[in-house]
Amino acid sequence: MADKSRQDGHLAQNAAVLLKVAQTMSKLGVAPFPRNYELFFEALSGQNQALTRDVAALGSHPSQSRIEEIGVKYHLPGFAAVATDTIRADTARAISALNHGLKNSIAKKEAFAALLRHFIGRLETDPVAGMSDFANDAGRLRDAVTTFEREERAFAISMGETVAQLGGIGSDIEAMRKASTRDPVTGLANRVAFSAKLAALYDDGNASGPAALALVTVEGLRDLGESHGAATAEKALKKLAPVFRKSVKKNDFVARIGADEFAFVFHDVSADNAEAIAQRIRASVEVVQIALPNRTFTSETLSLSTGIAMALTASSGADLFTQAELALGAVRACGKPGVLVFSAAIGGRGKKTYSPHAA
Known part of the structure; x- marks a missing residue:
């Protein structure tokens, strides 16, 4: 219930940002092009502080060419x-x-x-x-x-x-x-690159090898942004990115696919191997100290919830993603960070969910 309430809160927050985007564009006399909505959403959501400052400097009734300069400068997809x-x-x-x-x-x-x-x-x-x-x-x-x-x-x-x-x-x-x-905040691959990677796992219709997909939610990141501002959440993401890069082999893959969501692809692993890797990554994240604004001696830590699915037991990239998503959902439903590998008995009789807080 708490998780659902939090999700409802995030949806309401996004809706409020979208409403503010429409109102701001109307007030400034900005043409209602889809790419302009994308630019102002990025600015008002506060995910990129430099972009937010550039948009704020536009003033009222900015020219479309100036808007497009900013969109191109920050490589927004809509301005490609x-x-x-x-x-x-x-x-x-x-x-x-x-x-x-x-x-x-x-x-x-x-x-x-x-x-x-x-x-x-x-x-x-x-x-x-x-x-x-x-x-x-x-x-x-x-x-x-x-x-x-x-x-x-x-x-x-x-x-x-x-x-x-x-x-x-x-x-x-x-x-x-x-x-x-590429994700502009972390420098990691983005959802577009992840989709291509997922499809490549099943190039000929069958899994190319013993690979694992791990879907990860960074627990506490959204709350950190809501309590201390988007800039603090962005700094946290930039601290986590190198941790993720160092935690995987050269031929593995990691991408940011959502505000607090990441995806890992581990090659040549068993389910036990994938689970052990996910545990190590979570442990590495939990020791990262996130400094809080205006609080010299106070910091916070984050954790990870991870759902894992094995390529050889899925029929396609979409099926693999769904299985990992179900495993992640089962972890988060417990209310504690942990790791779970997808199984047919995931509804309560599946594999043990490991949690650092478990007795």
Whole structure:
């Protein structure tokens, strides 16, 4: 009952944020585009403090282009199309400028080559030409060489700038790619990347090997945010992220798939192995001290509830996720952090749920 009340409270809180988003956008005169709702939801939910500050600085009746600059800057998924259009336009301009400069350089090289041929021709066909004529031709050639060198240096500089610009565009594309699969707070994989990973476990319709999926809820994180602010919860997440990374093997996988939810994929493990790994991760989390704002000598700790399902006993990625979700639900229904591996008897006759608080 307590868990359901807490979930109802979170739903009510999200609904309040959505209402505030709509009211704020209307007040500021922001167009009701889906991507704008996404931006203002991120700002008002307080999950990214820097984004919140940038949106607050927009003032009333901000231009759509300014809104899109912020959305692209923070790599929000809804602004990916805008970012793609910007990159495409920047690339086209850079290549067009390079092409124009190259054509101009080639034309000047051809003119310079023609002048050289003329000078050589004079030397070969008129060996007794007057010194004044020779001096005039040599002077024109000298001026042409000077001009040619200057223009070549300018073109080389322009080429370097264009190469740097194209390199920046490449970096932007890579940043977009990473942003589409990375959680901005923790730097871990996000739900999009997790969905791809889950599907890959059943590429040919069968489990690719003895893998385990562990769904995790960080117990106490939501309460921490509600009591001490979103910034404190964000700092907690940033402290947990390296703990999660260090707790898994190189070929394993971890993603943040919700506000306080994470997913792990352990490869080449048995159910007992997966359970032992989950226990170690939980133990590592429980020793992390979360500093509280304006409380120098006070800190809090968090814990994990984990539901595990085995790939070989599920028929698909969706089935595997459902089994892990059921196991997690059974753990949380007990009201104490713990670990549970899915079984057919999960409704009370399943495997023991381990809890550090159990007698």
